[in-house]
Amino acid sequence: MTKAIRVAGLHKAFGRTHALDGLDLSVATGQVHGFLGPNGAGKSTAIRVLLGLLRADSGTAELLGGDPWADAVALHRRVAYVPGDVTLWRNLSGGEVIDLYGRLRGGLDRDRRAELTERFELDPTKKGRTYSKGNRQKVALVAAFASDVELLILDEPTSGLDPLMEEVFRGCVSEARAAGRTILLSSHILSEVEALCDRVSIIRKGRTVESGTLAELRHLTRTSISAELAGPPGAIAQLPGVHEVEVRGPRISLQADTDKLDAVLRSLAQSGVRSLTSSPPTLEELFLRHYANPGAVR
Amino acid sequence: MNTQLAGTGALLRLALRRDRVMAPVWILVVAMLVLSLPGSLESVYGTAAERERLLATMTANGSLRALYGPVFGDSIGALTAWRGGVFAGLLAGVMSLVIVVRHTREEEESGRQELLSAAMVGRRAPLTAALLAALTANAAAALLVTAGLAGRGAAGALALGLGIGATGMLFAALAAIAAQLTESARLAKGLTGAFIGAAFVLRAAGDAGAPDGGSALTWISPLGWLEHVRAFAAERWWVLALFAAASAAQLVAAYALAARRDVGMSFLPARPGPARGRLGSAGALAWRLQRGALLGWSLGFLAAGVVFGGMTDGATELVGDNARTREIIERMGGQAGQAGQGVLADAFLATMAGMLAMVAALYIVSAVLRLSAEESGQRAEPLLANAVGRLRWAGGHLAVAFGGSALILLLAGLGLGIGHGEDIGGAVAATLGQLPAVWVIGALAALLHGAVPRFAVAAWAVAGAALALGWVGPALNLPQAVLDLSPFAHLPKLPGGQDPSWAPFVALTALAAALLAAALTALRRRDLAA
Numbered sequence: 001m002t003k004a005i006r007v008a009g010l011h012k013a014f015g016r017t018h019a020l021d022g023l024d025l026s027v028a029t030g031q032v033h034g035f036l037g038p039n040g041a042g043k044s045t046a047i048r049v050l051l052g053l054l055r056a057d058s059g060t061a062e063l064l065g066g067d068p069w070a071d072a073v074a075l076h077r078r079v080a081y082v083p084g085d086v087t088l089w090r091n092l093s094g095g096e097v098i099d100l101y102g103r104l105r106g107g108l109d110r111d112r113r114a115e116l117t118e119r120f121e122l123d124p125t126k127k128g129r130t131y132s133k134g135n136r137q138k139v140a141l142v143a144a145f146a147s148d149v150e151l152l153i154l155d156e157p158t159s160g161l162d163p164l165m166e167e168v169f170r171g172c173v174s175e176a177r178a179a180g181r182t183i184l185l186s187s188h189i190l191s192e193v194e195a196l197c198d199r200v201s202i203i204r205k206g207r208t209v210e211s212g213t214l215a216e217l218r219h220l221t222r223t224s225i226s227a228e229l230a231g232p233p234g235a236i237a238q239l240p241g242v243h244e245v246e247v248r249g250p251r252i253s254l255q256a257d258t259d260k261l262d263a264v265l266r267s268l269a270q271s272g273v274r275s276l277t278s279s280p281p282t283l284e285e286l287f288l289r290h291y292a293n294p295g296a297v298r
Numbered sequence: 299m300n301t302q303l304a305g306t307g308a309l310l311r312l313a314l315r316r317d318r319v320m321a322p323v324w325i326l327v328v329a330m331l332v333l334s335l336p337g338s339l340e341s342v343y344g345t346a347a348e349r350e351r352l353l354a355t356m357t358a359n360g361s362l363r364a365l366y367g368p369v370f371g372d373s374i375g376a377l378t379a380w381r382g383g384v385f386a387g388l389l390a391g392v393m394s395l396v397i398v399v400r401h402t403r404e405e406e407e408s409g410r411q412e413l414l415s416a417a418m419v420g421r422r423a424p425l426t427a428a429l430l431a432a433l434t435a436n437a438a439a440a441l442l443v444t445a446g447l448a449g450r451g452a453a454g455a456l457a458l459g460l461g462i463g464a465t466g467m468l469f470a471a472l473a474a475i476a477a478q479l480t481e482s483a484r485l486a487k488g489l490t491g492a493f494i495g496a497a498f499v500l501r502a503a504g505d506a507g508a509p510d511g512g513s514a515l516t517w518i519s520p521l522g523w524l525e526h527v528r529a530f531a532a533e534r535w536w537v538l539a540l541f542a543a544a545s546a547a548q549l550v551a552a553y554a555l556a557a558r559r560d561v562g563m564s565f566l567p568a569r570p571g572p573a574r575g576r577l578g579s580a581g582a583l584a585w586r587l588q589r590g591a592l593l594g595w596s597l598g599f600l601a602a603g604v605v606f607g608g609m610t611d612g613a614t615e616l617v618g619d620n621a622r623t624r625e626i627i628e629r630m631g632g633q634a635g636q637a638g639q640g641v642l643a644d645a646f647l648a649t650m651a652g653m654l655a656m657v658a659a660l661y662i663v664s665a666v667l668r669l670s671a672e673e674s675g676q677r678a679e680p681l682l683a684n685a686v687g688r689l690r691w692a693g694g695h696l697a698v699a700f701g702g703s704a705l706i707l708l709l710a711g712l713g714l715g716i717g718h719g720e721d722i723g724g725a726v727a728a729t730l731g732q733l734p735a736v737w738v739i740g741a742l743a744a745l746l747h748g749a750v751p752r753f754a755v756a757a758w759a760v761a762g763a764a765l766a767l768g769w770v771g772p773a774l775n776l777p778q779a780v781l782d783l784s785p786f787a788h789l790p791k792l793p794g795g796q797d798p799s800w801a802p803f804v805a806l807t808a809l810a811a812a813l814l815a816a817a818l819t820a821l822r823r824r825d826l827a828a
Binding site for chain 1: 569572586675679681683
């Protein structure tokens with residue numbers, strides 16, 4: 001499988017702050033890749049390196065097979081970027097900015113532009129200063145999704161969008177993927193990532209702490225189980241991979257490492273199960289686990 | 299407690315804290331412009347007889363009156379007020395407009411005001427705090443001037459200090475109105491700046507015509523009022539009441555306008571724009587962003603040229619063959635080689651061309667620093683994420699800045715020629731002859747932005763220093779080595795003098811090109827500022 005983005009051991013320091021500290025990132029062509037991390041983890045810095053706006057101190061970065069610094073202009077013809085905080089020129093209308101950006105990329109699909117303007121309910125005649133934050137965001141999103149490009153780099157693109165527009169955005173991402181485009185989606189909205197992304201990379205303090213499909217990542221976390229048992233629970237608490245066991249009468253609740261589920265269920269079945277609920281780990285849990293304990297990968 | 303003013307104190311402290319570097323520098327510049335004069339005037343015109351001769355010459359010479367205003371006395375104090383008063387008032391006006399707009403319209407435009415206004419902040423508090431910040435700065439400048447000159451006569455020192463401070467506050471009140479009218483801080487500053495420029499031109503035109511400064515044109519201009527305070531020459535205190543009345547009227551208007559609009563809105567609202575755009579390149583965008591300012595500068599330079607050109611004959615007729623005047627013109631930078639009407643006219647035109655060119659340096663700095671504003675305003679980042687190289691991006695803005703400075707100097711030359719009514723070619727050559735020096739300053743600004751973007755605003759200091767060296771440097775008898783720091787010092791003054799050698803033009807243009815190349819190289823290599 002070809003890679004749209006390939007980053008290995010990337011370092012970037014601003015003075016004494018190490019914004020990137022050996023970042024690895026690999027995004028396969030045609031996939032939607034979620035890029036997660038707490039504030040200040042280095043997501044935007046990584047994106048700015050990929051866009052050739054910053055020069056990495058060390059490590060390698062490859063964008064669409066080229067060098068993001070040296071081949072910036074040629075590569076940018078094939079890339080559309082939406083920053084998390086869009087600033088527009090006061091005296092230019094939204095429509096003018098969309099068309100300018102389109103021309104400065106690979107070109108703009110006229111019909112698609114009209115359709116997207118409609119779907120995002122954007123008034124393109126307003127001047128930059130008079131747009132609200134959400135509407136500025138829409139200007140950049142329309143410009144990006146209407147552009148004829150191979151790769152979309154979206155840095156928290158939905159900040160300021162209302163839930164309806166968020167839904168339109170999700171539709172646009174799905175269409176872009178269906179059209180064979182690659183998307184790097186940096187986001188804080190986990191439901192968004194869960195719904196859209198094929199793969200996820202979690203970074204923390206400038207380093208990648210986890211990367212894989214959501215299924216793979218889930219595998220590394222715990223499933224919550226609560227059950228009503230016919231008999232005593234036995235030695236279930238001693239099983240490997242079982243945590244936070246709580247017994248209250250016939251009811252038991254526990255957390256099990258997802259890869260140890262099989263043994264846990266067997267043990268429960270031996271006690272006789274009257275009812276059982278289990279909930280898979282949410283991305284939130286995944287996220288919190290990585291953010292809360294430094295260095296804990298597993 | 300008046301809830302309309304709630305939070306004024308907190309906002310004022312915020313303003314003073316934000317201005318803690320900028321305001322003191324401005325205050326010192328305003329004060330030092332005046333306070334550096336007595337010593338040097340004393341060394342040049344030490345005896346009473348010399349000063350009397352100076353006074354007679356100045357009174358007789360319209361062109362010098364146009365520049366500095368009429369002299370009302372031959373004491374060192376009166377000469378200081380004459381030489382520095384109007385310029386200090388002008389600078390105090392610029393300082394005030396920057397402070398007021400910075401804490402009113404700029405805050406609203408950036409959206410920061412919204413956050414503040416949602417707190418315990420009254421409707422009138424932001425404007426009041428901004429005006430109080432301006433009052434603090436002007437009072438400090440007035441105090442420094444008064445204290446520094448007190449030894450030359452307490453009444454005169456107080457009159458000059460109050461006059462300069464009052465001029466500053468009058469323009470602060472004007473800026474307060476402009477900040478209500480426009481939606482953009484840039485436009486509010488430009489509008490107020492244009493009024494200050496018009497005040498200077500009116501005063502200059504009035505003083506060129508009337509030896510005692512009694513022209514109606516002078517009396518229209520607040521800067522004319524400043525000279526009519528007549529510090530150190532039988533002070534006319536009632537003139538200060540004019541400032542108070544005009545400022546009060548403007549403040550009433552500003553508060554009335556402020557009460558009738560919403561936060562962030564204005565009386566000159568943005569009209570809807572086209573739904574489709576034709577802009578197709580970074581260069582076209584740069585032109586689009588800068589063309590309005592360039593148009594304003596072009597009109598201003600053309601008008602100033604016509605006015606100054608029109609003053610030329612009146613200025614020279616009165617003088618005739620006067621060795622003393624020649625010396626003074628030479629000291630101001632003209633080249634009065636031989637006596638005669640034509641030579642004096644040439645010297646006057648050369649002085650004006652030099653002055654306009656130094657102001658053009660301010661234009662080129664503002665145009666080049668647009669790059670810096672685009673970058674720190676986060677607009678460059680998404681633009682450069684498109685297929686736009688940094689050289690293209692910077693090239694567009696630099697082309698406007700360097701081409702635009704050539705255009706405004708060309709128009710100033712045309713204006714001078716048209717106003718004077720003869721030798722338009724010579725006048726154009728005079729202003730365009732200064733272009734290499736303007737370019738050097740523009741290239742320095744580009745280099746600052748390219749190499750040390752955080753300190754790009756230092757380019758204003760470069761232009762300001764060149765302006766100060768050219769304007770007051772010769773009068774201060776500074777050593778030539780210091781005067782030579784300004785690129786303008788190396789260009790021959792045209793028209794007049796001997797046939798100029800090409801060497802300085804070529805050398806300065808080459809220097810500008812080299813600096814520009816270094817600037818672009820540095821820009822290509824560095825990280826984009828976040």
